[in-house]
Amino acid sequence: MAAVPILDVSHLVKTFDITGGFLDQLVWRNGRLSRRKTIVRAVNDVTLSMEEGETVSVVGESGCGKSTLARAVMGIYPPDSGEVRFRGERIDGLPPNRLRPYRTRMQMVFQDPYASLNPRMTVQAILEEPVRFHNRGISAGEVKDRVARAMMQVGVDPSWNDRYPHEFSGGQRQRISIARALVVDPEFIVADEPIAALDVSIQAQILNLLMDAQQDRKLTYLFISHDLSVVRHISRRVAVMYLGTLCEFADKETLFASPRHPYTQALLSAIPRLGAKGFSHVKLKGEVPTPIDLPPGCVFHTRCPHAVKVCFEEIPKPLQCANGSLVACHRVADGSI
């Protein structure tokens, strides 16, 4: 029997109602005034599952719904529909008190270590708070031990524990954010662009730190990034998103060697490769449509060089290709590309 996935996301939809005030809602239609809602479809029917101990990266252009997916997985945003299961148990839409036990098992590291650490608390207090919150009755000595262990693991000297976040550099702050996630002994971490705000020289150190922690603690990572070279380094599998939908989900090697979805092909062709001969850059026409008025059919058809009639009309279902990748594309499905 196949093991239960650690995370199972099924047909997840998350929209935001950004309808303004009464006057903003009024539109002139068929000769009379009517009211209109403005809905952003940030995540649109996403299905993916993760195995224990692996890193799955989610890539895609800005605004494609990566962070919304991450937050819906963590229960920060209740989805409109669809399911999120953690080790087989449904966690979407749980009230805060029922979600609390999962908060130790699932942690999140955010992009901006400047905004995600409370500037009024010392590092010791920042790290002690989640330990005390999730382990009622824990002794003061045990709390201190756990905090010291987490600080050592991320390479921050525990003797700096009475300093405030502003006394640290960006890289050190991100180390402290990671320590705050590790200090409660999670099984699963969602890292939303954890190195995007850091200097290039620091990025590699933080990536290595994340990978070491994964080995030591058998962690599973959902890693959000738009940096394909980082994704190539850290992931086992990669999910490619476009306008809230998943276009391709594949093993890293397969995806980088033979991307199948036309959007993945365009995305990967934008990576400069040293010494690559016959390298052709796929230039997409037009702009990414807004997630407020999603195009009908395949959301990528407005920019796809291979689009035909069916792509304008029907939403493609993700299908498994011969190379094992899941691809949502009519043209791949009918064998024409």
Ligand SMILES: Nc1ncnc2c1ncn2[C@@H]1O[C@H](COP(=O)(O)OP(=O)(O)OP(=O)(O)O)[C@@H](O)[C@H]1O
């Ligand atoms: N709280 C919110 N209210 C309204 N719209 C939102 C909200 N959060 C996200 N959106 C919209 O949902 C869409 C997806 O946003 P999201 O932040 O998930 O994208 P992203 O892929 O993480 O982008 P980036 O790479 O820039 O971080 C965008 O159009 C965004 O404007």
Ligand SMILES: [Mg+2]
């Ligand atoms: Mg984001």
